[in-house]
Amino acid sequence: xxxxxxxxxxxxxxxxxxxxxxxxxxxxxxxxxxxxxxxxxxxxxxxxxxxxxxxxxxxxxxxxxxxxxxxxxxxxxxxxxxxxxxxxxxxxxxxxxxxxxxxxxxxxxxxxxxxxxxxxxxxxxxxxxxxxxxxxxxxxxxxxxxxxxxxxxxxxxxxxxxxxxxxxxxxxxxxxxxxxxxxxxxxx
Numbered sequence: 001x002x003x004x005x006x007x008x009x010x011x012x013x014x015x016x017x018x019x020x021x022x023x024x025x026x027x028x029x030x031x032x033x034x035x036x037x038x039x040x041x042x043x044x045x046x047x048x049x050x051x052x053x054x055x056x057x058x059x060x061x062x063x064x065x066x067x068x069x070x071x072x073x074x075x076x077x078x079x080x081x082x083x084x085x086x087x088x089x090x091x092x093x094x095x096x097x098x099x100x101x102x103x104x105x106x107x108x109x110x111x112x113x114x115x116x117x118x119x120x121x122x123x124x125x126x127x128x129x130x131x132x133x134x135x136x137x138x139x140x141x142x143x144x145x146x147x148x149x150x151x152x153x154x155x156x157x158x159x160x161x162x163x164x165x166x167x168x169x170x171x172x173x174x175x176x177x178x179x180x181x182x183x184x185x186x187x188x
Contacts, residue, residue, distance in 0.1 A: 002083060003160035004042075005049035005153040011060060011068045013048040015106055016131045017082045019169040022178045023104055024127045025092075025115050026151065041127070042152055044086045047161055048131075049146075049153050050078060059111035074147060079139040083163055084129035088179060090186040092124040100185040104178065126186065128179050132166035 008016075008024065015021040052075065057068040092098050095116055107115075115124055140159040155161075168175075 001157075001160035002045065002047055002163045003155045003157065004045075005047035005080070005155060006043075006084065007049045007051045007151060007153055009055045009068075010050035010052050011055060011064060012106065013050045013081075014067065015064065016048060016084065016129065017133055017169060019131070019174075021104070021106060022129055022131065022170060022175060023101070023182065024129060025098075025105075025107070025112075026125045026127060027115060027118055027122055041086055041089055041125075045083065045163075046152075047080045047083045047155070047163075049080070054149075056111075059108050059114070061106050061108055064106050074142055076142055077139050078142045078146075079137045080134060080161055081137050082131055082133045082169070083161075083166055084131050086127050087130045087175070088128040088182070090126045090182065092126050093186060097185050097188060098124075098126070100188075101182060104181070126182065128182055130175060131169040132163070133169055134161065134163065135165045135167070 012021065012024070016024075052069055052071045053073065055068050055070055057065045057070070060068050095112070098112065138161045140155070146153050146155075170178075
């Protein structure tokens with residue numbers, strides 16, 4: 001049973017589950033175990049926790065913008081459709097290195113600028129995620145204990161998800177090509 005989730009914009013979790021994305025940028029939320037704004041890969045396998053509160057359509061590339069839903073507060077229930085495994089993590093060496101991967105992400109130039117500019121002394125991390133789709137959606141109550149600006153969300157025992165029959169979204173060859181491209185960009 002999987003009882004930890006990584007919070008990410010709902011549109012990003014959808015694109016990951018469709019195989020349109022396989023990478024995430026992280027700097028860290030306000031409530032991180034390593035300190036404010038410092039992302040730590042505490043878990044290698046996690047549910048994808050969709051979040052709507054901070055989504056901004058203007059920060060998503062135009063081709064995906066119509067999929068962004070915004071709400072004044074998080075919904076009372078949320079549904080898990082899949083999970084991710086961190087296959088590799090890189091510290092992004094520069095904006096130029098990241099810009100080589102423009103076709104592999106959904107963020108606008110303004111969003112990328114914001115990520116690089118937020119707490120510029122803290123490193124920006126790029127995660128390659130192997131995404132798996134659950135055999136059936138799993139809906140839970142979105143309680144106050146799951147709220148807040150944090151990366152990791154520990155779930156209650158009752159909300160844990162059986163992930164044993166999850167299936168990969170991308171095949172090995174396609175996923176390995178993405179890893180090779182990111183490796184080349186991050187080490188150039």
